[in-house]
Amino acid sequence: MANTTLDASPHTSLTDRLVAARAASIVLATANAELKNRALEAISRAVATGAAEIVPANGLDLANGRENGLSTALQDRLTLSEPRLVALADAVLDIVGLVDPVGETVRGRILPNGIRIDQVRVPFGVVGVIYEARPNxxxxxxxxALKSGNAVVLRGGSAAENTNRVLVGLIQDALASVGLPRECVQTIDEFGRAGAHELMQARGLVDVLIPRGSASLINTVVAESKVPVIETGAGVVHVFLDESADEAWSVDIVQNAKVQRPSVCNALETLLVHRGAAARLLPPVLARLRADGVVIHGDDETRAFFPDAVAATEEDWQTEYMSLDLAVKVVADIDEAMEHIRRYSTHHTESIITNNLGNAERFLNEVDSAAVMVNASTRFTDGGEFGFGAEVGISTQKLHARGPMGLPELTSTKWLVRGSGQIR
Amino acid sequence: MANTTLDASPHTSLTDRLVAARAASIVLATANAELKNRALEAISRAVATGAAEIVPANGLDLANGRENGLSTALQDRLTLSEPRLVALADAVLDIVGLVDPVGETVRGRILPNGIRIDQVRVPFGVVGVIYEARPNxxxxxxxxALKSGNAVVLRGGSAAENTNRVLVGLIQDALASVGLPRECVQTIDEFGRAGAHELMQARGLVDVLIPRGSASLINTVVAESKVPVIETGAGVVHVFLDESADEAWSVDIVQNAKVQRPSVCNALETLLVHRGAAARLLPPVLARLRADGVVIHGDDETRAFFPDAVAATEEDWQTEYMSLDLAVKVVADIDEAMEHIRRYSTHHTESIITNNLGNAERFLNEVDSAAVMVNASTRFTDGGEFGFGAEVGISTQKLHARGPMGLPELTSTKWLVRGSGQIR
Known part of the structure; x- marks a missing residue:
């Protein structure tokens, strides 16, 4: 079904867009923080005061969405009301306050021959982002991207196409108002699926591609892209209650990790419990979860303590529910717990609750995830909580960035080499 | 033509090998430096004293190579003589002396809620390496790989298959002698091209793939691999002689960058000269190169000073000669020089020779390459020269590592989070 669009902008080719992004990135790479911050302030003002343009476009997308059977939850994510615009504008202002990562010296020394070498942060250049219908x-x-000196090429979900076009137009006007190229921020939504595919093939024109959204979106990008990808992934997150786990900590941490915000990637999905502590810990932990409406998918031993539980199947151990469901399994010891984690984890976040120092250190050393915790809620794997000020996403890959990504993770480095005639 | 092989090892599937590599990597990830160093010492001894096994296998590969028309240069690269084995064994001992990167704290802090977070280096896990017929x-x-705690799966050139099988066997025996799994180091050469292809698809089993060799090998891996790749790339390396360049520095640096070792990626390929300095600098610089037998491919202005030069074509600006050939072009100023570099560079290394501080800083800031130099030979872009002790390769990509890669670049990180019952 063809969606209604606000206007048809004059078509340039997608390659033209990417070439323009490259040219803009060269200007942006040497823009100082003061100029970039003025651009951010202008963007913030434009979003805060742009309701008259943004809300009708968003209304069109919402109408199309309802016509196309978009779920209520997705309609909510798509909605940009005036209060939401104000919050979004404030978030942009927060980025003004962050330290510019560009130019930071990572390390440096003077070589024996007198040459000085310094590794400094530089922008990637052109960053592509493929995401779903969340115009925020x-x-x-x-x-x-702007703060970290990168030009950005956006491919949002088609369900937000009208909203995104208006937002990008406002952002481009704000960029121009401070003398930066409009092409620092571009959308390629009007090129549709073919455009997303072309973006993934544009090695050499695009320096890095970041998919944000569902596991299926991310898997598609990872499989198809010839441009290097930073994978922000799914979380089949585990908590292991060790034999010596404190009861109050166990109850609080499991409840917080599962219930506080079940739809996010750092929420708990599988609880493992030491057999020697099951009788002591499972009743209070599960009672608290039941009070919050959590559906337990338990193995046989769990169901002995909690007969209401759904019988867990192999599929449960692999599932990122993102809902008020929890898989629960009783294990013999820390070895079986870590073996289960090795097999089913997506290497996002795992936490052990224990008072055994040796087990705490083993868990920290041997579990291979972006964040490995002792006696803390898995909900802390978060750029804001880690003090980064802003979060680009949570990387579950091992190359370049792992765990919460802040502004420095949107940069590369280069070596500056200063000599005085040295040769080898 | 079927090559002669020394023996047919009992075939396991390639997936079995990769699963075994994963299991070995789990053991290796928590091995301390002492144990890894004992393994390196055992490997060094095995290589130093293994001539009786290695040289005949190498002789078989060389005989196959001659029969298949392998060039003299490639035959030389393939050859492992007894003195070369001793040098190779010494290089392994040098790695014993390097600091173990695993466990290094990259950064850490205490969050306002009392949680301690530390980002520490961990091995990637399983590293795949695809390379050509250089058994060293x-x-x-x-x-x-061993020193950085990674299991490694090797796919060498088929022309070195017999040599590599013997070398890997000796390495595996050395690993077993100190109690480490033999599968820490494996070859998949006997699976041929299909094996290389399967390795590139093994996302989830292999954490990172490093191609080493010709541009065509690297481009194939980059294009086909679903496993994240660290690209160690070609170098179309530039030197720009600015108007104020010192004559002696210009002569020495250009000669060193081009002639000292023309076949490597940090050797000079294109010389750019400021028009205002061409009459002063080109005659002495080119006279020195001519004395070393360098063939000049010049633009019209260059040929006015040096009529012997071959007329340069568009192709010359794009060529990594890796030989005693040099492209030379006269440019109007630093802007034209940087524009040329932007267009033709492979973003490896570029150097400006200048006494103009403003131009030096502009060049450092605006040129987008892994190493950007002032008044130094491009030959310094090298792990050994940078003080890394060993070099894995020189990355020309922007993700994860850029420029010379040492042991830390063979690691990822994870976050250790230590709490005392904190929830959000």
Whole structure:
């Protein structure tokens, strides 16, 4: 079904867009923080005061969405009301306050021959972002890319196409108002699926591609892209209650990790419990979860303590529910717990609750995840909580960035080498 | 033509090998430096004293190579004589002396809620390496991977298959002698091209893939691999002689950058000269190069000073000669020089020779290459010269590592989070 669009902008080719992004990135790479911050302030003002343009476009997308059977939850994510615009504008202002990562010296020394070498942070250049119908991401990621000196090419979900076009237009006007190229921020939504595919093939024109959204979106990008990808992934997150786990900590941490915000990637999905502590810990832990409406999918031993539980199947151990469901399994010891984690974890976050120092250190050393915790809620794997000020996403890959990504993770480095005639 | 092989090892599937590599990597990830160093010492001894096994296998590969028309240069690279084995064994001992990167704290802090977070270096896990018929790489990369706690799966050139099988066998015996799994180092050469292809698809089993060799090998891996790749790339390397360049520095640096070792990636390929300095600098610089037998491919202005020069074509600006050839072009100023570099550079290394501080800083800031130099020979872009002790390769990509890669670049990180019951 063809969606209604606000206007048809004059078509340039997608390659033209990418070439323009490269040219803009060269200007942006040497823009100082003061200029970039003025651009961010202008963007923030434009979003805060742009309701008259943004809300009708968003209304069109919402109408199309309802016509196309978009779920209520997705309609909510798509909605940009005036209060939400104000919040979005404030988030952009927060980025003004962050330290510019560009130019930071990572390490440096003087070589024996007198040459000085310094490794300094530089922008990637052109960053591509492929995401779903959440127009707040459009503003958010444009602001983070701008602050880190990167031109950005956005491919949002088609369900937000009208909203995104208006937002990108406002952002481009704001860029121009401070003398930066409009092409620092571009959308390629009007090129549709073919455009997303072309973006993934544009090695040499695009320096890095960041998919944000569902596991299936991320897997598609990872499989198809010839441009290097930073994978922000799914979380089949585990908590292991060791034999010596404190009861109050166990109850609080499991409840917090599962219930506080079940739809996010750092929420708990599988609880493992030491057999020697099951009788002591499972009743209070599960009672608290039941009070919050959590559906337990338990193995046989768990169901002995909690007969209401759904019988867990192999599929449960592999599932990122993102809902008030929890898989629960009783294990013999820390070895079986870590073996289960090795097999089913997506290497996002795992936490052990224990008072055994040796087990705490083993868990920290041997579990291979982006964040490995002792006696803390898995909900802390978060750029804001880690003090980064803003979060680009949580990387579950091992190359370049792992765990919460802040502004420095949107940069590369180069070596500056200063000599006085040295040769080998 | 079927090559002669020394023996047919009992075939396991390639997936079995990769699963075994994963299991070995789990053991290796928590091995301390003492144990890894004992393994390196055992490998060094095995290589130093293994001539009786290695040289005949190498002789078989050389005989196959001659029969298949392998060039003299490639035959030389393939040859492992007894003195070369001793040098190779010494190189492994040098790695014993390097600091173990695993466990290094990159950064850490205490959050306002009292949680301590530390980002520490951890091995990637399983590293795949695809390379050409240089059996020294087999020993070199196995030692670097081992020291950084990674299991490694090697796919060498088929022309070195017999040599590599013997080398890997000796390395595996050395690993077993100190109690480490033999599968820490494996070859998949006997699976041929299909094996290389399968390795590139093994996302989830292999954490990172490093191609080493010709541009065509690297481009194939980059295009086909679903496993994240660290690209160690070609170098179309530039030197720009600015108007104020010192004559002696210009002569020495250009000669050193082009002539000292023309076949490597940090050797000079294109010389750019400021028009205002061409009459002063080109005659002495080119006279020195001519004395070393360098063939000049010049633009019209260059040929006015040096009529012997071959007329340069568009192709010359794009060529990594890796030989005693040099492209030379006269430019109007630093802007034209940087524009040329932007267009033709492979972003490896560029150097400006100048006494103009403003131009030096502009060049450092605006040129987008892994190493950007002032008044120094491009030959310094090298792990050994940078003080890394060993070099895994020189990355020309922007993700994860850029420029010379040492042991830390063979690691990822994870966050250790230590709490005392904190929830959000």
């Amino acid at each position: 991401v459009t503003v958010d990621i444009a602001a983070l | 790489v087999t020993v070199d990369i196995a030692a670097l």
